[in-house]
Amino acid sequence: xxxxxxxxxxxxxxxxxxxAVVLVxxxxxxxxxxxxxxxxxxxxxxxxxxxxxxxxxxxxxxxGYRPSDTVLALLWTGIVNTxxxxxxxxxVATAIGFAVGLLRLSSNWLLSTLAGVYVEFVRNxxxxxxxxxxxxxxxxxxxxxxxxxxxxGVTFLNRRGLSIPTPNDLTGLRLSLLAIVVxxxxxxxxxxxxxxxxxxxxxxxxxxxxxxxTCGALPIxxxxxxxxxxxxxxxxxxxxxxxxxxxxxxxxVALFAALSTYTxxxxxxxxxxxxxxxRQGQIDAARALGLxxxxxxRLVVIPLAMPVIIPPLTSQYLxxxxxxxxxxxxxxxxxxxxxxxxxxxxxxxxxxxxxITLAIYLTLSLAVSLFMxxxxxxxxxxxx
Amino acid sequence: xxxxxxxxxxxxxTPIDAAITLVCLYILWRISVPLVxxxxxxxxxxxxxxxxxxxxxxxxxxxxxxxxxxxxGQYPVSERWRVDxxxxxxxxxxxxxxxxxxxxxxxxxxxxVVVLPIVGIVLLHxxxxxxLSLVETREWGGLMLTLFLTIYAGLIAIPLGILLALGRxxxxxxxxFASMVFIEFWRGVPIITVIFLASLLLPLIMPTGFDLxxxxxxxxxxxxVIxxxxxxxxxxxxxxxPDGQTEAAQALGLGYWRIQRMIVLPQALxxxxxxxxxxxxxxxxxxxxxLIVSIxxxxxxxxxxxxxxxxxxxxxxxxxxAGAIYWFxxxxxxxxxxxxxxRLLIAHGR
Numbered sequence: 001x002x003x004x005x006x007x008x009x010x011x012x013x014x015x016x017x018x019x020a021v022v023l024v025x026x027x028x029x030x031x032x033x034x035x036x037x038x039x040x041x042x043x044x045x046x047x048x049x050x051x052x053x054x055x056x057x058x059x060x061x062x063x064g065y066r067p068s069d070t071v072l073a074l075l076w077t078g079i080v081n082t083x084x085x086x087x088x089x090x091x092v093a094t095a096i097g098f099a100v101g102l103l104r105l106s107s108n109w110l111l112s113t114l115a116g117v118y119v120e121f122v123r124n125x126x127x128x129x130x131x132x133x134x135x136x137x138x139x140x141x142x143x144x145x146x147x148x149x150x151x152x153g154v155t156f157l158n159r160r161g162l163s164i165p166t167p168n169d170l171t172g173l174r175l176s177l178l179a180i181v182v183x184x185x186x187x188x189x190x191x192x193x194x195x196x197x198x199x200x201x202x203x204x205x206x207x208x209x210x211x212x213x214t215c216g217a218l219p220i221x222x223x224x225x226x227x228x229x230x231x232x233x234x235x236x237x238x239x240x241x242x243x244x245x246x247x248x249x250x251x252x253v254a255l256f257a258a259l260s261t262y263t264x265x266x267x268x269x270x271x272x273x274x275x276x277x278x279r280q281g282q283i284d285a286a287r288a289l290g291l292x293x294x295x296x297x298r299l300v301v302i303p304l305a306m307p308v309i310i311p312p313l314t315s316q317y318l319x320x321x322x323x324x325x326x327x328x329x330x331x332x333x334x335x336x337x338x339x340x341x342x343x344x345x346x347x348x349x350x351x352x353x354x355x356i357t358l359a360i361y362l363t364l365s366l367a368v369s370l371f372m373x374x375x376x377x378x379x380x381x382x383x384x
Numbered sequence: 385x386x387x388x389x390x391x392x393x394x395x396x397x398t399p400i401d402a403a404i405t406l407v408c409l410y411i412l413w414r415i416s417v418p419l420v421x422x423x424x425x426x427x428x429x430x431x432x433x434x435x436x437x438x439x440x441x442x443x444x445x446x447x448x449x450x451x452x453x454x455x456x457g458q459y460p461v462s463e464r465w466r467v468d469x470x471x472x473x474x475x476x477x478x479x480x481x482x483x484x485x486x487x488x489x490x491x492x493x494x495x496x497v498v499v500l501p502i503v504g505i506v507l508l509h510x511x512x513x514x515x516l517s518l519v520e521t522r523e524w525g526g527l528m529l530t531l532f533l534t535i536y537a538g539l540i541a542i543p544l545g546i547l548l549a550l551g552r553x554x555x556x557x558x559x560x561f562a563s564m565v566f567i568e569f570w571r572g573v574p575i576i577t578v579i580f581l582a583s584l585l586l587p588l589i590m591p592t593g594f595d596l597x598x599x600x601x602x603x604x605x606x607x608x609v610i611x612x613x614x615x616x617x618x619x620x621x622x623x624x625x626p627d628g629q630t631e632a633a634q635a636l637g638l639g640y641w642r643i644q645r646m647i648v649l650p651q652a653l654x655x656x657x658x659x660x661x662x663x664x665x666x667x668x669x670x671x672x673x674x675l676i677v678s679i680x681x682x683x684x685x686x687x688x689x690x691x692x693x694x695x696x697x698x699x700x701x702x703x704x705x706a707g708a709i710y711w712f713x714x715x716x717x718x719x720x721x722x723x724x725x726x727r728l729l730i731a732h733g734r
Contacts, residue, residue, distance in 0.1 A: 019559065033590055137703050325576040329676060350584045
């Protein structure tokens with residue numbers, strides 16, 4: 001009778017069935033406890049609370065949110081703030097990270113050592129330390145508004161935050177943005193044409209030199225022209241503080257500074273690893289073909305290094321987005337602070353709020369990893 | 385002569401190189417001189433109160449006076465010997481276990497990993513009929529709490545991570561699916577939300593009257609997240625073990641668990657060790673987040689010390705001291721793992 005238990009397939013099914021039963025029982029046990037405890041505490045479950053007035057003040061928001069708006073609007077404000085600080089930090093972290101990663105490979109010993117010291121310094125200290133350090137250590141030591149640090153007389157940094165000018169109307173800037181889009185599209189078309197011509201006739205075209213003009217210099221000119229044509233609301237000192245313009249609160253500045261410098265250390269390592277993964281033989285072969293050093297970097301090193309750099313880079317971006325939740329420690333109004341913090345305290349709907357928050361982060365993570373898989377599949381090196 | 389030649393080659397190879405070197409030296413000079421002045425030369429080292437700090441440098445008196453709090457938090461002064469004993473036990477046992485000549489080393493490690501945490505908790509907590517006075521976890525804090533969180537969460541996360549990594553490669557689809565969901569879920573959410581979740585939801589899903597200590601909640605939350613990351617680190621090691629090893633063991637008639645325990649895991653864990661050490665470092669850094677649920681670890685104590693009216697404006701001193709401890713601990717761990725990795729590469733003749 002017991003012989004059928006010796007069959008591996010039967011045993012597999014039995015084991016899994018037992019596991020499933022234990023899992024279901026456990027979940028049932030937790031859910032029952034939770035519903036009992038909630039009845040006792042007098043908490044009603046459900047998502048109706050999202051449409052109630054929140055009554056929570058958010059000092060820094062881009063959505064025009066007011067305390068009389070719904071909890072859903074509050075959540076949206078939190079999401080926008082998370083995305084804002086993440087986007088700005090990702091750009092700056094990437095720039096610093098690539099710079100430091102390349103400097104670490106410099107032939108100048110002092111330069112590469114300094115870059116190495118930066119990476120080792122940043123990677124071995126908790127991010128929360130940096131967030132608190134910038135907020136309570138650096139920004140709290142900044143001067144009062146009256147003695148603000150001034151940048152070109154239009155942007156001011158003091159302990160109340162960073163006051164930046166804002167455009168009064170967007171027509172000029174929209175036009176320059178349009179010009180930039182046209183320039184980039186033109187460059188893309190030009191590059192395609194140049195490549196096709198080179199494949200056909202072997203004649204070379206200075207695509208990159210032109211690219212620096214169309215995608216680098218001309219956009220700056222366009223922005224300056226567009227900016228000059230726009231009237232700006234420049235912050236000015238009135239009484240004890242700056243009025244006008246837009247104030248980036250100290251919480252934003254501290255979180256941004258911490259996130260970008262911290263993540264840059266990890267990005268630098270990814271960049272260095274990617275470039276080191278390019279075999280010396282590839283570079284020697286390119287040199288033997290007579291390519292110039294600039295072309296070796298462009299046509300051999302970068303195409304071979306990028307597929308190695310992109311996956312860790314994406315996961316660093318994802319980490320940065322998740323780490324923007326550290327803003328909760330200094331009350332920067334991002335998702336965790338306004339929703340899991342303030343809204344949870346005022347409504348008491350802990351299960352629903354936690355579920356929504358986790359769902360948002362999981363969606364973000366899933367989106368990024370889907371992109372990563374897609375990129376990986378597209379750019380995977382075909383070997384052998 | 386060779387020294388100078390090397391210096392020239394590495395710092396002054398071309399005019400541009402020389403310019404870069406000089407600019408770097410200048411920046412370094414501008415940063416390090418005030419830093420050294422603040423940290424050492426102009427700093428005040430001796431004294432008892434804030435009034436003793438008259439120099440323009442750092443006021444290390446603050447750290448001196450508060451030192452025991454940075455180490456033990458609010459743990460009662462008369463009971464701190466218990467913390468010292470637990471710390472000494474860990475150090476001694478670790479030292480003994482890392483001696484290669486120890487007889488029955490594997491068995492002793494296993495025993496230590498099971499016994500030591502229990503002894504540690506009993507000693508630190510007291511009560512429970514031991515005759516030691518009860519010290520509630522509310523009073524624990526400082527570096528001791530940081531180490532407690534790291535060790536206990538790590539001791540849960542490492543075995544759990546190994547099991548999850550095996551589960552993800554299991555031939556049973558249900559196990560594979562469950563492991564994957566667990567790993568991806570905890571890796572996809574920020575640790576802050578997990579600590580919130582643990583401190584809010586764990587009491588809710590437990591039977592009424594069953595009160596889980598809030599420190600235990602934080603440990604569980606941290607352990608789950610790190611286990612998910614640990615599983616990915618171990619998976620990398622598992623993938624590096626050739627299939628032939630498993631197949632050969634199967635041909636010898638070994639069962640699944642024996643194959644994993646005797647053949648696959650010893651090889652996989654050795655390869656995964658650097659990645660696993662990285663996860664331990666990241667766990668050590670993540671313990672700072674318990675600040676969010678008002679548990680005061682080293683960074684939390686430093687942060688709380690800033691609110692003391694007798695020591696206003698000691699932000700920098702507190703941060704520099706706490707930051708230096710974190711940095712040295714993490715740096716030492718990563719150097720240790722790097723050294724092991726190098727030795728491993730040499731041992732494999734690569």
